[in-house]
Amino acid sequence: MSQEWAIATYGLTKRFEGHIAVNEIDLRVKAGEVYGLIGPNGAGKTTLIRMLATAEEPTTGEIYLHGDRLLRDDSNPLLKQRLGYLPDDFPLYDDLTVWDYLDYFARLYGLQQPSRRRRLQEVLELVQLENKRKSIISTLSRGMKQRLSLARTIIHEPILLLLDEPVSGLDPLARQQFRQIIKVLQEAGMTILISSHVLSDLAELCTSIGIMELGFLVESAALKDLYQRLSRQQIILSTLGKMELLQQKLSQNSFVQTWQMIPQSNRLKVNFTGGESDCAELLRSLIIADIPLTEFYCSQEDLETIFLKLGHQQTS
Amino acid sequence: MKQNMRLFHHSSSLWEKFLDLNPQLFREIKGKLRTRNVILAAAISSVTQFVAVVYLLGDLPDPDPQGILGVQHGRYGMGNIYEDFSSYHYRHLSYTKDLMGNWVINWQLLWLDLFVILSIISIFALLVVGTYMLIADTMKEESRGTLNFIRLTPQSASNIFLGKILGVPILLYIVILLFLPLHSIAGLGARIPWTLMLGFDAVIIASCAFFYSLALLWSLMDFGLSSFKSWLASGVVGTLLLVLTKTLFHGNYLTLDHPAGWLFLFNPSLVLSYLIEATYLPDNKIDFLPVENLGQLLFYGQALWSKASLGISLIIFNFSLWTYWCWSLLKRRFHNPEHTLFSKVQSYWLTGWLVAITLGFTLQSTANNSLTEYFLFSQFFLCVWGLGLIAGLSPHRQALHDWARYRHQINKSNNTLWKDLIFGENSPSTVAVAINVAMAIAYITPSIFLLLDLDRQFVFWGFILSAGNIMLWAIAAQFILTAKTRKRAAWSVITVASMIIVPPVSFGLAEIYPKTIPQVWLFSFIPTVATEYATTSAILLTMLGQWLAIAVVSLQMTRKLKHAGASETKMLLSESR
Numbered sequence A: 001m002s003q004e005w006a007i008a009t010y011g012l013t014k015r016f017e018g019h020i021a022v023n024e025i026d027l028r029v030k031a032g033e034v035y036g037l038i039g040p041n042g043a044g045k046t047t048l049i050r051m052l053a054t055a056e057e058p059t060t061g062e063i064y065l066h067g068d069r070l071l072r073d074d075s076n077p078l079l080k081q082r083l084g085y086l087p088d089d090f091p092l093y094d095d096l097t098v099w100d101y102l103d104y105f106a107r108l109y110g111l112q113q114p115s116r117r118r119r120l121q122e123v124l125e126l127v128q129l130e131n132k133r134k135s136i137i138s139t140l141s142r143g144m145k146q147r148l149s150l151a152r153t154i155i156h157e158p159i160l161l162l163l164d165e166p167v168s169g170l171d172p173l174a175r176q177q178f179r180q181i182i183k184v185l186q187e188a189g190m191t192i193l194i195s196s197h198v199l200s201d202l203a204e205l206c207t208s209i210g211i212m213e214l215g216f217l218v219e220s221a222a223l224k225d226l227y228q229r230l231s232r233q234q235i236i237l238s239t240l241g242k243m244e245l246l247q248q249k250l251s252q253n254s255f256v257q258t259w260q261m262i263p264q265s266n267r268l269k270v271n272f273t274g275g276e277s278d279c280a281e282l283l284r285s286l287i288i289a290d291i292p293l294t295e296f297y298c299s300q301e302d303l304e305t306i307f308l309k310l311g312h313q314q315t316s
Numbered sequence B: 001m002k003q004n005m006r007l008f009h010h011s012s013s014l015w016e017k018f019l020d021l022n023p024q025l026f027r028e029i030k031g032k033l034r035t036r037n038v039i040l041a042a043a044i045s046s047v048t049q050f051v052a053v054v055y056l057l058g059d060l061p062d063p064d065p066q067g068i069l070g071v072q073h074g075r076y077g078m079g080n081i082y083e084d085f086s087s088y089h090y091r092h093l094s095y096t097k098d099l100m101g102n103w104v105i106n107w108q109l110l111w112l113d114l115f116v117i118l119s120i121i122s123i124f125a126l127l128v129v130g131t132y133m134l135i136a137d138t139m140k141e142e143s144r145g146t147l148n149f150i151r152l153t154p155q156s157a158s159n160i161f162l163g164k165i166l167g168v169p170i171l172l173y174i175v176i177l178l179f180l181p182l183h184s185i186a187g188l189g190a191r192i193p194w195t196l197m198l199g200f201d202a203v204i205i206a207s208c209a210f211f212y213s214l215a216l217l218w219s220l221m222d223f224g225l226s227s228f229k230s231w232l233a234s235g236v237v238g239t240l241l242l243v244l245t246k247t248l249f250h251g252n253y254l255t256l257d258h259p260a261g262w263l264f265l266f267n268p269s270l271v272l273s274y275l276i277e278a279t280y281l282p283d284n285k286i287d288f289l290p291v292e293n294l295g296q297l298l299f300y301g302q303a304l305w306s307k308a309s310l311g312i313s314l315i316i317f318n319f320s321l322w323t324y325w326c327w328s329l330l331k332r333r334f335h336n337p338e339h340t341l342f343s344k345v346q347s348y349w350l351t352g353w354l355v356a357i358t359l360g361f362t363l364q365s366t367a368n369n370s371l372t373e374y375f376l377f378s379q380f381f382l383c384v385w386g387l388g389l390i391a392g393l394s395p396h397r398q399a400l401h402d403w404a405r406y407r408h409q410i411n412k413s414n415n416t417l418w419k420d421l422i423f424g425e426n427s428p429s430t431v432a433v434a435i436n437v438a439m440a441i442a443y444i445t446p447s448i449f450l451l452l453d454l455d456r457q458f459v460f461w462g463f464i465l466s467a468g469n470i471m472l473w474a475i476a477a478q479f480i481l482t483a484k485t486r487k488r489a490a491w492s493v494i495t496v497a498s499m500i501i502v503p504p505v506s507f508g509l510a511e512i513y514p515k516t517i518p519q520v521w522l523f524s525f526i527p528t529v530a531t532e533y534a535t536t537s538a539i540l541l542t543m544l545g546q547w548l549a550i551a552v553v554s555l556q557m558t559r560k561l562k563h564a565g566a567s568e569t570k571m572l573l574s575e576s577r
Helices: A045-052 A075-079 A098-108 A115-126 A140-152 A172-187 A199-204 A224-232 A242-249 A275-287 A303-309 B002-021 B025-031 B035-057 B107-144 B145-150 B155-167 B170-177 B178-188 B194-220 B229-249 B267-278 B308-335 B344-362 B368-391 B399-410 B417-423 B432-451 B454-483 B486-511 B537-567 B568-576
Strands: A005-016 A019-025 A028-030 A034-038 A059-065 A084-085 A158-166 A191-195 A208-213 A216-222 A232-239 A256-263 A265-271 A293-300
Touching: A005 A045, A005 A191, A005 B399, A019 A216, A028 A191, A034 A199, A034 B308, A045 A059, A045 A140, A045 A158, A045 A191, A059 B308, A059 B399, A075 A084, A084 A140, A084 B145, A098 A115, A098 A140, A098 B025, A115 A140, A115 B194, A140 A158, A140 A172, A172 A191, A172 A199, A172 B399, A191 A199, A199 A303, A208 A224, A216 A224, A216 B002, A232 A242, A232 A275, A242 A256, A242 A265, A242 A275, A265 A275, A275 A293, A293 B486, B002 B025, B025 B155, B035 B107, B035 B170, B107 B145, B107 B170, B107 B178, B107 B194, B107 B229, B107 B267, B155 B194, B155 B308, B170 B229, B178 B194, B194 B267, B194 B308, B229 B267, B308 B344, B308 B368, B344 B368, B344 B417, B344 B432, B368 B454, B399 B454, B399 B537, B432 B454, B454 B486, B454 B537
Parallel strands: A034 A191, A034 A208, A084 A158, A158 A191
Antiparallel strands: A005 A019, A005 A028, A005 A059, A208 A216, A232 A265, A232 A293, A256 A265
């Protein structure tokens, strides 16, 4: 059981009646990574995360966090100290104030004074709820409650964070705030496993991606490798001159695979297999050929396109 | 002033340290201990005490300086017996005046009455309201999902539950703590030794520990009825306490030489017997169970409750023992809410303790007739415990299927099937229930043959048939728990309940009595009612029938489990064939 894996599961399986929610998953997440878990609804993401958080008992299989076996009892309090879990429904205590709620969890995790007070202030600042510290929780907005839950999840400075759909139901501003917080936590060296349907968020945050379908982990790779393997480079071109001349010139370049006209505009979308220097060479050749270019823009297929290309159905 | 400040600071830091030790208590205090609530609790306490005092003072004579009211009588009089048969209180004593013209009043009795009233109110409030509060609170946390977060923290289950027990009913504790000054004054006024009062308080604390642990365990048991659970539990506790306390209060003729006497040990009011005795007030003044009658309660033939010190210690031991077991089950249940209520090993220990204690209370007399009746009672108790075992040991469909499918993968120590059935987690309960029942009967049988004379045969066969019944219920319940229907738990309860209730009711309706046709009654909840009249061959045939039924259901279940345990590939292959 290698220590370098923040999370390592071996044949992790969970059955509900005849249905296998998670099927023999061997997940590996390196320390310090932000690992995004994507997949259609019912693929088993939440069940997997719940098992990693000891909220669900696996049918078979083993879980190791930083080399230590995770069990569902009170035999390993140290392991629980390392773990932070934010479920998608984030239940709270409505009768407590923001400060008392966090103070309660800080005590549950054994934080002593004066570091407890300091840590409470730190996390309140991080989740931007300093001015709400004396408010009763029931008076907070959904976004604030979400941030308070995140604060509760990180109050004990865990080194592994499990976030299940943390941005669902949040408005764009709250989502952006949430992303900022995750980035800060990542910089602080936390390993974060996050499941989300908002793939643009994951593309921005994650270093690795796992794709789940029907309980299987069908893909697990560094985001960089995934882009390299599956994402095509595209160039958008537009010209003031004749389109035929441009197309003739493009056909002479060996890195240009196919192209298509973008409807209702004098623009082309070119699928390009070359690297950055090949791209520069193409631009140079077009300029030398006196083609009056008005646009030459390189882009890559995004995570959503890759996901759909793999044949999975993203449902939200 | 400065010193006071330092003292306050010192105590507040001690308080802080105490709260640091138990975060759950901190949370409960923060949520519940608001000024408004505390004032309300203090007001309730004061009003209750005021009403109790006023109620008692109403029995004192009216000031009658001119002597125009004639003879006054009441509970606290010290004169002659006043006989007025038209009144409910016809046996009261008349009030007399001393030479100075002051009423002569039995103040000691008045204080004792106040002490008893406050004690009974405290016991009912603590046990009934406290139980309700704890269950309602835990159910709310479980249904909302907040309990899961607590499970994820490094805190031990004991710490969390201790915090809940100390914190959830904290306002109730304030009400009762405010009783303490008047309660103690009343006790001392009634000339109850303070050691006995402390003993009584210790019993109340022990009873709270037991009932609260049981309440928490109840709230963690998952069988639907969630909104109704807190009402049901506090209702049962309240009714039980009410019946037992009412019996104690007309206890001059109550004899406790019966196995049911054990039940009274779960009512802390029982200790009042010792306290009332210590006042040396005449028996006819207070109609409460005298210590003499309490002393008739035997345990393995020993009168252990005739002396206050030993009696109170044993009552505390009884509460502590069951609190310990509740606590063990709580710890198991807290981390794994899907597991069965107790493990198979725990069930063997529990059966051991229960049977040892039940037999102890069964052996109340050496008279053959009474002893036969007491054995019937212990058989009834064994059947009830059998039902408890079935409920606490039988894993549900998912767990059973997982066990059947992945047993070989999970058991790395290569446990044999038998070992797994006897000790393993999630394996079918039938073998473990059989072992528990066999243990119980093995322990009881020597006493049947040594102490009973004529009835030994039919009592023994009664136990054997009961064992068969329990096994049949167990396997039927387990079989239904593997069914595909969603309400399988409810169905298994309905099945077992109808197996118990339907036969005697239908025999009763058909006017078939144990004396007339004993054979059919051999299948009832207490077969001993019929073994007396049945022939040996009828009993043997009944046993054969029972075991045949057990074998058939077992075979059916084995087939089902084998099917559930087959891999997907195997299932596919068998379907395609």
